[in-house]
Amino acid sequence: MFSPTNTQMDMQIGLNQMDAAFEDFRQAYPAFDSTAKLDTLRATEYARLDQQGHIYLDYTGGGLYAESQLREHLELLSREVFGNPHSKNLTSMAMTQRVERARDYVLQYFRASPDEYMVIFTQNSTGALKLVGESYPFEPGGAYLLTFDNHNSVNGIREFARAKGAAVTYIPVIPPDLRADAEILERALEAGGRGRNNLFAYPAQSNFTGVQHPLDWIAQAQAKGWDVLLDAASFAPSNRLDLSLWHPDFVDISFYKIFGYPTGTGCLLARKTAMQKLQRPWYAGGTITFSSVVANDHYLTPGPAGFEDGTVNYLSLPAVEIGLRFMESVGIDLIHTRVLCLTGWLIDQLLSLRHSNGAPLIRLYGPANTHMRGGTVQVNFFDQDGRLFDCNDMERLANEERISLRAGCHCNPGAREVALGFTREDLIPCFRDKDHLTFEQFLHVIDGKTTGALRASIGLATTFADVYKYVRFAETFMDHQVADLLEPQTSRMGGNGYAALSD
Numbered sequence: 077m078f079s080p081t082n083t084q085m086d087m088q089i090g091l092n093q094m095d096a097a098f099e100d101f102r103q104a105y106p107a108f109d110s111t112a113k114l115d116t117l118r119a120t121e122y123a124r125l126d127q128q129g130h131i132y133l134d135y136t137g138g139g140l141y142a143e144s145q146l147r148e149h150l151e152l153l154s155r156e157v158f159g160n161p162h163s164k165n166l167t168s169m170a171m172t173q174r175v176e177r178a179r180d181y182v183l184q185y186f187r188a189s190p191d192e193y194m195v196i197f198t199q200n201s202t203g204a205l206k207l208v209g210e211s212y213p214f215e216p217g218g219a220y221l222l223t224f225d226n227h228n229s230v231n232g233i234r235e236f237a238r239a240k241g242a243a244v245t246y247i248p249v250i251p252p253d254l255r256a257d258a259e260i261l262e263r264a265l266e267a268g269g270r271g272r273n274n275l276f277a278y279p280a281q282s283n284f285t286g287v288q289h290p291l292d293w294i295a296q297a298q299a300k301g302w303d304v305l306l307d308a309a310s311f312a313p314s315n316r317l318d319l320s321l322w323h324p325d326f327v328d329i330s331f332y333k334i335f336g337y338p339t340g341t342g343c344l345l346a347r348k349t350a351m352q353k354l355q356r357p358w359y360a361g362g363t364i365t366f367s368s369v370v371a372n373d374h375y376l377t378p379g380p381a382g383f384e385d386g387t388v389n390y391l392s393l394p395a396v397e398i399g400l401r402f403m404e405s406v407g408i409d410l411i412h413t414r415v416l417c418l419t420g421w422l423i424d425q426l427l428s429l430r431h432s433n434g435a436p437l438i439r440l441y442g443p444a445n446t447h448m449r450g451g452t453v454q455v456n457f458f459d460q461d462g463r464l465f466d467c468n469d470m471e472r473l474a475n476e477e478r479i480s481l482r483a484g485c486h487c488n489p490g491a492r493e494v495a496l497g498f499t500r501e502d503l504i505p506c507f508r509d510k511d512h513l514t515f516e517q518f519l520h521v522i523d524g525k526t527t528g529a530l531r532a533s534i535g536l537a538t539t540f541a542d543v544y545k546y547v548r549f550a551e552t553f554m555d556h557q558v559a560d561l562l563e564p565q566t567s568r569m570g571g572n573g574y575a576a577l578s579d
């Protein structure tokens with residue numbers, strides 16, 4: 077079984093070589109020099125990465141927190157006495173005030189006017205998307221339109237749409253860049269039933285390819301009578317989302333993706349006009365001003381609280397304000413510049429790697445330049461004969477170098493299917509008679525259909541050395557055969573296997 081050893085890697089890495097590469101990089105991406113502040117932060121706020129030799133390249137999975145965020149939050153919790161909000165006792169009111177401060181700060185951070193938008197705290201982006209999906213007044217004659225390139229939490233809304241009789245339509249993405257087909261989109265928007273409730277959902281940035289889909293689509297769709305759900309989960313961590321310029325009806329955010337801590341909090345930013353359309357399918361503690369068992373009715377609390385089921389994650393919410401203030405102190409435009417420079421260089425380097433017979437080492441899924449894309453670099457590795465290195469094996473081998481990459485489909489089956497060339501004919505059989513399959517039969521039908529890709533994603537604390545080490549790691553596969561990598565892999569399907577197959 078082939079595996080580059082640490083010593084081999086260390087020898088290859090050689091500091092001089094890295095310095096020379098860095099100089100070339102600076103020449104090619106001169107804007108990088110303006111982001112030197114982030115190298116300082118890496119050494120102070122994110123020192124744990126280098127202390128432990130981690131090369132973290134999974135920012136689309138989750139952002140990393142600065143140490144000062146933790147200290148500030150802990151200091152606040154140690155100092156104050158906070159009770160459950162939603163009451164008029166002192167400790168409850170103190171907490172309510174902090175929760176509302178955090179809500180206001182979110183609006184301010186995204187430059188959203190409080191007259192236009194409200195912030196509903198959720199557990200994560202998925203929670204925000206579900207709130208929209210379950211409450212949107214889908215109807216026969218109406219439509220749910222979405223791009224192939226979408227996270228499963230956006231795809232999943234189609235179940236609500238179908239249940240209420242709305243048409244579900246997908247806009248294809250076109251290889252090799254995997255951008256959405258603008259003409260088909262234009263026609264689909266035009267075809268939306270006037271006078272009906274129509275929802276169009278797309279990601280501002282793909283979590284699979286890094287493609288940034290145009291924000292112009294928001295106004296374009298709204299002009300044709302559509303409500304727009306913009307999934308900003310993977311866009312917000314390194315791009316400015318300015319809601320004074322763009323006016324999507326609904327935006328979902330996971331805060332941990334932006335600043336790492338706390339997990340378990342996200343939000344739905346929603347236009348007040350669009351909120352009026354939503355019909356909650358139920359109510360819960362915290363969402364009502366008055367309800368009666370004997371009279372069998374309730375009043376929903378107006379505003380965000382009507383959508384925040386039960387007790388919000390209240391002790392975490394001050395940390396959202398702390399995180400956003402930290403982001404402001406760094407500067408999202410600086411982060412953006414940094415991420416694009418490193419992404420551009422990483423793509424250039426990976427694409428230049430060739431086996432000695434001239435065959436390319438990697439295939440990139442997504443744009444090969446930095447135009448309208450973010451810091452997500454999705455590839456598969458191939459040997460000289462064009463055989464695919466399993467991305468799960470690559471992830472495992474990267475672990476041996478302490479490089480955190482992510483293998484799989486990344487909850488984006490549409491982008492994966494187009495990227496890897498899976499057709500409807502390939503996949504329909506996987507779902508035939510699905511309720512009666514044994515686990516063994518299930519494994520048989522999906523065999524070969526779960527192939528994914530290897531994602532590197534760049535963020536706030538990424539340095540040149542991180543991407544450089546990934547490239548050096550990639551080089552060690554040149555002129556190696558897939559067979560060199562193989563070892564008995566029965567453990568990947570461990571347990572009942574379903575977890576290992578999670579999409």
Ligand SMILES: Cc1ncc(COP(=O)(O)O)c(C=O)c1O
Nearest residue numbers: 200201202227279283309310330
């Ligand atoms: C584009 C996109 N949308 C939605 C989500 C869902 O986020 P969460 O799992 O935090 O709910 C993710 C998570 O990776 C994502 O990348």
